[in-house]
Amino acid sequence: MTLHSGASESDRTRSGHAVNPFYGEADPVAGMATAPPRHTLPDGPLAPHTAYQFVHDELMLDGNSRLNLATFVTTWMEPQAGVLMAECQDKNMIDKDEYPRTAELEKRCVAILADLWHAPDPATAVGCSTTGSSEACMLAGMALKRRWMRRNADRYPGAARPNLVMGANVQVCWEKFCNFWEIEARQVPMEGDRFHLDAASAAALCDENTIGVVAILGSTFDGSYEPVAEICAALDDLQERTGLDIPVHVDGASGGMVAPFLDPDLEWDFRLPRVASINTSGHKYGLVYPGVGWALWRDAEALPEELVFRVNYLGGDMPTFALNFSRPGAQVAAQYYTFLRLGRDGYRAVQQATRDVACSMAERIGALDDFRLLTRGDELPVFAFTTADDVTAFDVFDVSRRMKERGWLIPAYTFPANREDLSVLRVVCRNGFSQDLADLFLTDLEQLLTELRRQPHPLERPERMATAFHH
Numbered sequence: 001m002t003l004h005s006g007a008s009e010s011d012r013t014r015s016g017h018a019v020n021p022f023y024g025e026a027d028p029v030a031g032m033a034t035a036p037p038r039h040t041l042p043d044g045p046l047a048p049h050t051a052y053q054f055v056h057d058e059l060m061l062d063g064n065s066r067l068n069l070a071t072f073v074t075t076w077m078e079p080q081a082g083v084l085m086a087e088c089q090d091k092n093m094i095d096k097d098e099y100p101r102t103a104e105l106e107k108r109c110v111a112i113l114a115d116l117w118h119a120p121d122p123a124t125a126v127g128c129s130t131t132g133s134s135e136a137c138m139l140a141g142m143a144l145k146r147r148w149m150r151r152n153a154d155r156y157p158g159a160a161r162p163n164l165v166m167g168a169n170v171q172v173c174w175e176k177f178c179n180f181w182e183i184e185a186r187q188v189p190m191e192g193d194r195f196h197l198d199a200a201s202a203a204a205l206c207d208e209n210t211i212g213v214v215a216i217l218g219s220t221f222d223g224s225y226e227p228v229a230e231i232c233a234a235l236d237d238l239q240e241r242t243g244l245d246i247p248v249h250v251d252g253a254s255g256g257m258v259a260p261f262l263d264p265d266l267e268w269d270f271r272l273p274r275v276a277s278i279n280t281s282g283h284k285y286g287l288v289y290p291g292v293g294w295a296l297w298r299d300a301e302a303l304p305e306e307l308v309f310r311v312n313y314l315g316g317d318m319p320t321f322a323l324n325f326s327r328p329g330a331q332v333a334a335q336y337y338t339f340l341r342l343g344r345d346g347y348r349a350v351q352q353a354t355r356d357v358a359c360s361m362a363e364r365i366g367a368l369d370d371f372r373l374l375t376r377g378d379e380l381p382v383f384a385f386t387t388a389d390d391v392t393a394f395d396v397f398d399v400s401r402r403m404k405e406r407g408w409l410i411p412a413y414t415f416p417a418n419r420e421d422l423s424v425l426r427v428v429c430r431n432g433f434s435q436d437l438a439d440l441f442l443t444d445l446e447q448l449l450t451e452l453r454r455q456p457h458p459l460e461r462p463e464r465m466a467t468a469f470h471h
């Protein structure tokens with residue numbers, strides 16, 4: 001697309017030949033033959049089409065989001081959603097009195113999620129939209145901390161230091177939460193082929209200073225669901241033995257919008273009385289462009305009233321719980337659109353198609369002698385794999401780097417404690433990643449493997465030998 005509006009006198013060179021007006025004209029307003037300053041404000045304005053073209057052209061160097069198999073975030077929506085979002089991009093979510101219908105759509109989304117996640121009484125479940133799961137986790141974590149503080153007012157602040165129990169596979173937002181709010185992060189390490197939190201280890205780390213346990217549905221490292229019901233049962237047992245009543249927060253950033261449609265019998269949500277709060281990313285399997293997330297509490301008691309602010313200077317009296325004040329409203333409108341557009345059957349169809357692609361892709365990769373699967377894409381539509389034990393000619397980082405040459409963005413990374421020895425590749429399948437694209441990916445991967453199998457061992461390659469020499 002070009003936003004230029006036709007040739008003019010300034011579009012002509014001195015010799016009189018018409019040239020491309022953007023790229024052949026040194027005029028600072030009309031042309032692009034000189035680069036504008038990058039780190040200071042330019043002295044004067046540029047024409048809108050020129051400024052557009054500079055920014056547009058630079059962004060061509062970004063990766064293609066649709067080929068980005070690293071991200072969980074929605075990279076394809078229907079055109080109608082794009083139109084709706086463009087219509088709402090000037091709406092500020094905080095102006096609830098001025099934009100009452102946007103506020104109403106947010107409320108409806110909370111009610112829809114409360115129902116979907118089996119809140120005991122969806123009418124009294126409380127919740128809010130956020131910029132993503134990270135903000136939602138901060139809010140849920142603060143509620144856990146505040147509830148613990150109330151129960152331990154005699155010891156805190158003072159001698160007691162609150163802690164939060166989680167697996168070492170948590171998303172970084174939980175490390176941020178613990179750092180920002182001065183909570184000890186008690187992490188259960190991975191062990192052998194257990195790549196996420198298990199019930200016995202979670203209960204064993206709890207004590208009188210534990211504000212809660214975080215269970216993840218599912219893990220960003222490998223797409224596996226943590227055993228939320230087992231974790232709750234182990235905490236029930238702990239309560240019987242010790243009297244400690246530890247609430248659970250479910251980080252359903254991805255799985256909160258997958259499991260209700262594909263695994264309806266899996267009990268991970270408010271059906272479990274110990275689950276106090278749940279978050280999800282509307283912009284992951286909620287199928288909305290970034291950034292929107294959701295935080296819900298099972299009832300008003302789970303969210304201490306003193307954390308909720310009453311904003312009245314915009315007119316009206318509106319309760320809000322958020323870290324941000326101003327925040328875009330378009331994503332909330334798009335979430336409501338998607339709920340309305342797809343319904344239960346539509347979500348089930350989309351998530352099932354995505355899971356089918358993930359499972360068949362995982363199976364085909366697992367069938368190659370070069371790789372060993374860690375997960376199969378049958379929980380989150382996400383799977384992780386590593387090189388087979390006898391593969392020495394290349395490692396997962398080579399595969400990641402070389403697939404990039406073909407446009408595919410597939411991350412390679414090492415696992416956390418105690419499996420730092422394990423390096424994996426991970427594929428996140430999303431709406432819009434069709435079987436056809438998956439076939440193209442596999443064709444490229446197989447071609448690459450024929451090259452990689454022939455190359456010298458990593459430690460014998462000239463560039464690595466040079467590095468080794470210098471050290």
Ligand SMILES: *Cc1c(COP(=O)(O)O)cnc(C)c1O
Nearest residue numbers: 132133134171173220251253281
């Ligand atoms: C993505 C993710 C987050 C962070 O969510 P954002 O929406 O990106 O802020 C938190 N927890 C888990 C398990 C995630 O997958």
